[in-house]
Amino acid sequence: MKKIGMVLLCACMASCAVPIKTPDGVLTTVLHEGNRDLERAGFIAGGQSVVYPNTLRHVRCAFRTHDYALKSVEDCRRVYMKAFLDFTRPINESKKLRPYLHHYPVTGDMIELDIIFLDAKEVPFTSPEFARIHNQNGVISYYFWNKQTDQFTIQHAEPFETAKKLYEKELLEARGGKK
Amino acid sequence: MKKIAMMIALFFASSCAHVERSMKFDFPEREPCRASMTKWGQAEARASQMTFFMNENVTDSPDVLFCLSFLDDHKKTLDEAKAFVRGFFARYVAFLETDPAVLAYCQSLNTFNSAWFPSTKPREGMIAFKIAYWDKEMNRYPSPYISEVVFAERTFFYYDADPATGELHLVLKERYKDLFKKKA
Numbered sequence: 042m043k044k045i046g047m048v049l050l051c052a053c054m055a056s057c058a059v060p061i062k063t064p065d066g067v068l069t070t071v072l073h074e075g076n077r078d079l080e081r082a083g084f085i086a087g088g089q090s091v092v093y094p095n096t097l098r099h100v101r102c103a104f105r106t107h108d109y110a111l112k113s114v115e116d117c118r119r120v121y122m123k124a125f126l127d128f129t130r131p132i133n134e135s136k137k138l139r140p141y142l143h144h145y146p147v148t149g150d151m152i153e154l155d156i157i158f159l160d161a162k163e164v165p166f167t168s169p170e171f172a173r174i175h176n177q178n179g180v181i182s183y184y185f186w187n188k189q190t191d192q193f194t195i196q197h198a199e200p201f202e203t204a205k206k207l208y209e210k211e212l213l214e215a216r217g218g219k220k
Numbered sequence: 221m222k223k224i225a226m227m228i229a230l231f232f233a234s235s236c237a238h239v240e241r242s243m244k245f246d247f248p249e250r251e252p253c254r255a256s257m258t259k260w261g262q263a264e265a266r267a268s269q270m271t272f273f274m275n276e277n278v279t280d281s282p283d284v285l286f287c288l289s290f291l292d293d294h295k296k297t298l299d300e301a302k303a304f305v306r307g308f309f310a311r312y313v314a315f316l317e318t319d320p321a322v323l324a325y326c327q328s329l330n331t332f333n334s335a336w337f338p339s340t341k342p343r344e345g346m347i348a349f350k351i352a353y354w355d356k357e358m359n360r361y362p363s364p365y366i367s368e369v370v371f372a373e374r375t376f377f378y379y380d381a382d383p384a385t386g387e388l389h390l391v392l393k394e395r396y397k398d399l400f401k402k403k404a
Contacts, residue, residue, distance in 0.1 A: 095276035136358035140273065140291055145360075146386055 067137045068097065074131040076102075079124055083108030084156065096143040101153040102128070109158055110170045114197050117183050121174045122208035125154055149201030150179035165193075176201055247332070253325035260315050261288040268308065269294065270351065279348045279372035285329075286316055287348040287372075293356055298378060298391060301366040305351075305376060312349060316342045344396050348372040360386050371396075 068091065076086045087103035104124070111117045132138060133146045144151060155175045158166050165172035165186035172186035173193050179201045184193035258275045265272035271291040277284040296304065316322050322342065329337040351369045353361055360367040360381035367381040368388055374396040379388040 095274060096278050139358045140352060140354065143278070144388075 067135060068093070068141070071131045071135045071138055072100070072102075075128040078127040078130065079104060082124065082127065084124060087155075087157075097132075097138070097141050097151075098143040099151055099153065100132075101155070103155040103157070105157045105159055107159050107161060110160075110166060111158065112169050112171070114183055117171050117174055118181075118199075118204050118208060119211065121154075121156065121176075121181065122204060124156060125149075125152065125176070128152065128154060148179070149176060149181075149205065153177050171196070247325065247328045249321070249325040249328045252321040253319075256319050256321035257286065257288060257316075260319070261290070264288075264308070264311065265290055268292075268304070273350075273352070277348065278350050279370060281345075281348060281372040283345050284348040284372060285346040286322070286342050287350070288312070289350040289352070292351055292353050294353070295361050295365045296353060297364055298366055298380075301351075301369055301378060302392075302394075305369055305371075308351075309349075309371065309376075313344075313347065316347060344374045360388075363389075366391070 072089060072091075076089075080086065084104040084106045087105055089100065089102040091097065091101075092099035109120055111120060129147050129152055132142070139145055142151075153176060155173070157173050158171060160166055167188050168185045171183055173184040175182050175184070180198055181201055181204050182195045183197040185196050186192075187194055254275055258272070261275060262272045264270075268290075269292075271293075273289040273291050275288055277287045278289045279287060323340065326337065326342060327340050330340050349371050353365065353367050355361060362383035363380040365380065366378055368377075368379040370377045370379075376392075376394040376396070377390060378392040378394075380391050381388055
């Protein structure tokens, strides 16, 4: 518990060091709104940093959760994409922030969302449950936690756009083909 | 667990590095240059019925040193945008090549590193601008209207928007030299 606390403290301190030039604090409000949406789904915000050298180019954010024990890539993709879209919805919908976005609507490589799945003892799940999902440079990686080596190991990786299309297709099928 | 702590701390701390790097090399001539560019951008925006947005590099090109961006709520087709951009760009380059504050900054860059900045005037590769077309509700105009024009890396990029998602699609890419060859 203390260790996780340290991790989150370090992450928050590091993110506070980045000077953020927000249009009237809109970005801060919008990111908090995204956090709230994820908190409702059982994710706990760990830390955030924003690369904002003129326009909003990159957001890094970390969440942890105890509410999911995911054994398949399909389940992971479903949970991750929903979290990603919940997090980015307020960013895309904010009309004040819109001209400041480097790409609108925000793209997969603009948001580096890191989710760690922990058990009740605050320890990452071990195989067969996935322990971490991370999107970087437009590639989503799904990890197992190796207790012996104390490391995350990639089990599967796919382009963000592929994952998004698969998720949207699944949603469409669930709605009976209606958009 | 220590490794996780280290990893996450590094993950966030690394994002501070670029800010520090960008602060290391600066010149006293830079601020007057920026002020002069902003003043010109504001005047140009008023004259062209646009909104001056910012005087920062908003492009993906790391070589850009001179960049202005504007917002425009007028609907423009590709041909209208091209006609406007041609005149705008000629005025922009003429300003950059003659403004004393810009030239003083170029001179200081040239003195600092002539291999990197061989001329005492801005080169096309270092010049950029962006005009984003948004309606009054901050939505993009659907095709056939243009949603964004960017000049960077000696190339004009014209984009229109997907009516459903608002995503940009490249409509036309025009090299700087081709544009002025046609004009001649």
